[in-house]
Amino acid sequence: MxxxxxxxxxxxxxxxxxxxxxxxxxxxxxxxxxxxxxxxxxxxxxxxxxxxxxxxxxxxxxxxxxxxxxxxCAEQWQTIFDAPTPPLERLRDYLLQYCKFAAENKEFVGLVKREQLEGNPQRMELMANVLLGEQFEKTWQLLEEINPDIDARMAANSLIGMVVHHFEIAALRQRFPQHRDEYDDPARVSEHIYQILVHGLLGKPAE
Amino acid sequence: MxxxxxxxxxxxxxxxxxxxxxxxxxxxxxxxxxxxxxxxxxxxxxxxxxxxxxxxxxxxxxxxxxxxxxxxCAEQWQTIFDAPTPPLERLRDYLLQYCKFAAENKEFVGLVKREQLEGNPQRMELMANVLLGEQFEKTWQLLEEINPDIDARMAANSLIGMVVHHFEIAALRQRFPQHRDEYDDPARVSEHIYQILVHGLLGKPAE
DNA sequence: GTCTATAAACCGATAGAC
DNA sequence: GTCTATCGGTTTATAGAC
CATH class of the missing domain: 1.10.10.60 (Homeodomain-like)
Structure with missing residues (x-):
C-alpha cells in the first residue's frame, strides 16, 4: 500500500x-x-x-x-446568491458577507492572493475550477441582472478587487497618517463599496 | 573599508x-x-x-x-497629478497611466502586493514612506476635489484595489470561460473603472 | 502512530586564486 | 572584478526503534 x-x-x-x-x-x-x-x-x-x-x-x-x-467557505456564498430578494438587496448582502469573510479570514485571502502571484499552472487550475470560478460567475451574473448594459465580468473583477484590497492592506494602512479604525470595519467598507458600485462618486452620498 | x-x-x-x-x-x-x-x-x-x-x-x-x-516609477505619477486640467480629466488620465503601468510592470506590482502580505515592519515602513504613501495621498486628494462629501481615503483604496486586481489576476482570468483579450487592455480597463467611479453601475453607460 | 537519528541536497556566505 | 572551492547550517525526506 x-x-x-x-x-x-x-x-x-x-x-x-x-x-x-x-x-x-x-x-x-x-x-x-x-x-x-x-x-x-x-x-x-x-x-x-x-x-x-x-x-x-x-x-x-x-x-x-x-x-x-x-x-x-465554498457553500457560504451559495445561500446569499440564491436568496429570493431584489438584486440590489442581494448585492448589498453579498458585499457585507464577503467583507466579513475577508476580515475574518485574512489568512485564506492572503493564501489565494499568493497563489495568483505565483502562477503555478496546476494550482491555478484548482483555484479556477473548484472555488473562485463559481464565485466569479455568480458575481457577474448578479451584476448583469442589475444592469444588462454593462460588461458584467469586468465589473465583477472590480468588485472583488475592491473588497480584497481593503483588507489586504490593513497592516499597511495603519502606517498612513489620519488612519481611522472604521476603515477596517466590514459593515463600513461594504456600504462604501455598495455606494460606489451603485451611484459612483458623484451620486447621492446616502440612500 | x-x-x-x-x-x-x-x-x-x-x-x-x-x-x-x-x-x-x-x-x-x-x-x-x-x-x-x-x-x-x-x-x-x-x-x-x-x-x-x-x-x-x-x-x-x-x-x-x-x-x-x-x-x-516615483516621478511618473507627479506630472499626472499636478496637471492643470479639470479634476475629472485628471482622474481619467491618472487611471489610464496607472493601468498602463500596472500592465507593463506586473513584476513590480506583484512585489508590492507580496510585501503587503508579508508584513515585515522594516520594509512596510519603507513602502509606506517612500512610494505608496505619496501615491495614496495624491489619489485621495484628487477624489476629495471631485466630491468633498465622500470619504476620499476609502475611495482611494477602492480605486487602487480595482486597478491592481484587474492585472494581478490576469493569469487566472484566462482560465475562466468566455475570456476576452480586451479584459487585459489598459485603455479598456481604465475606462471601465472611470465609469464605475463617476457614474456607478446604474449611470449612463457611455459619456 | 509518534518518535529519534540520519541521509542527501541545498542554503547563505566566505576565502582565496587569478 | 570574476571565478572556484568550501564551510557551517538548514532543508526535505527516509529508516527504523518503540
Missing amino acids: TKPAVIPHPQDNEVAERIMANALPLFADHGYSGVSMRAIAAAAGLTIGTLYHYFSNKEALYLGVLQASYAS | TKPAVIPHPQDNEVAERIMANALPLFADHGYSGVSMRAIAAAAGLTIGTLYHYFSNKEALYLGVLQASYAS
Missing part, C-alpha cells in the same frame, strides 16, 4: 486536519518556501517525522491546506 | 543594475525565500561569489531591487 502522490489521505483524520489548520497562517504569512516542515510540525505540536505519516511530502500538505480552505 | 550593512553600493554600477533587473521577476514570482542567490546569479549570467562583491548580503540585494523599482 503506497501513499498517494499528491492528494493527502482522504478520510477525515483529525490529526491531519490539525496539522493543516495550524499550517494555514504560516503559509499565508511567509509563502510556500518560507515555511519549513519543522515549523509546521512545531505549530501542530508534533515532530517532523509524523508529518510524513499523513502527507506524502510538503507539496501534498500544502495542497491539502488549499483544498480544506476552499471547502470551508 | 567595510561594505555598508543594508544599502548596496550607491554608485550607478551597471553590473549591479543588471543583477537587480534580472532578480526582480524572480522575487515577484517566488518571493524572498523562494529565490536562492544561486538562481539570482544564474539569471544575471554570473556566479554566486560575484553577487557578494556588489551586495553585502541577500537582504541588501532585495532592498536594492525594491528601491530601484520604486525610484523608476
Whole structure:
C-alpha cells in the first residue's frame, strides 16, 4: 500500500486536519518556501517525522491546506446568491458577507492572493475550477441582472478587487497618517463599496 | 573599508543594475525565500561569489531591487497629478497611466502586493514612506476635489484595489470561460473603472 | 502512530586564486 | 572584478526503534 502522490489521505483524520489548520497562517504569512516542515510540525505540536505519516511530502500538505480552505467557505456564498430578494438587496448582502469573510479570514485571502502571484499552472487550475470560478460567475451574473448594459465580468473583477484590497492592506494602512479604525470595519467598507458600485462618486452620498 | 550593512553600493554600477533587473521577476514570482542567490546569479549570467562583491548580503540585494523599482516609477505619477486640467480629466488620465503601468510592470506590482502580505515592519515602513504613501495621498486628494462629501481615503483604496486586481489576476482570468483579450487592455480597463467611479453601475453607460 | 537519528541536497556566505 | 572551492547550517525526506 503506497501513499498517494499528491492528494493527502482522504478520510477525515483529525490529526491531519490539525496539522493543516495550524499550517494555514504560516503559509499565508511567509509563502510556500518560507515555511519549513519543522515549523509546521512545531505549530501542530508534533515532530517532523509524523508529518510524513499523513502527507506524502510538503507539496501534498500544502495542497491539502488549499483544498480544506476552499471547502470551508465554498457553500457560504451559495445561500446569499440564491436568496429570493431584489438584486440590489442581494448585492448589498453579498458585499457585507464577503467583507466579513475577508476580515475574518485574512489568512485564506492572503493564501489565494499568493497563489495568483505565483502562477503555478496546476494550482491555478484548482483555484479556477473548484472555488473562485463559481464565485466569479455568480458575481457577474448578479451584476448583469442589475444592469444588462454593462460588461458584467469586468465589473465583477472590480468588485472583488475592491473588497480584497481593503483588507489586504490593513497592516499597511495603519502606517498612513489620519488612519481611522472604521476603515477596517466590514459593515463600513461594504456600504462604501455598495455606494460606489451603485451611484459612483458623484451620486447621492446616502440612500 | 567595510561594505555598508543594508544599502548596496550607491554608485550607478551597471553590473549591479543588471543583477537587480534580472532578480526582480524572480522575487515577484517566488518571493524572498523562494529565490536562492544561486538562481539570482544564474539569471544575471554570473556566479554566486560575484553577487557578494556588489551586495553585502541577500537582504541588501532585495532592498536594492525594491528601491530601484520604486525610484523608476516615483516621478511618473507627479506630472499626472499636478496637471492643470479639470479634476475629472485628471482622474481619467491618472487611471489610464496607472493601468498602463500596472500592465507593463506586473513584476513590480506583484512585489508590492507580496510585501503587503508579508508584513515585515522594516520594509512596510519603507513602502509606506517612500512610494505608496505619496501615491495614496495624491489619489485621495484628487477624489476629495471631485466630491468633498465622500470619504476620499476609502475611495482611494477602492480605486487602487480595482486597478491592481484587474492585472494581478490576469493569469487566472484566462482560465475562466468566455475570456476576452480586451479584459487585459489598459485603455479598456481604465475606462471601465472611470465609469464605475463617476457614474456607478446604474449611470449612463457611455459619456 | 509518534518518535529519534540520519541521509542527501541545498542554503547563505566566505576565502582565496587569478 | 570574476571565478572556484568550501564551510557551517538548514532543508526535505527516509529508516527504523518503540
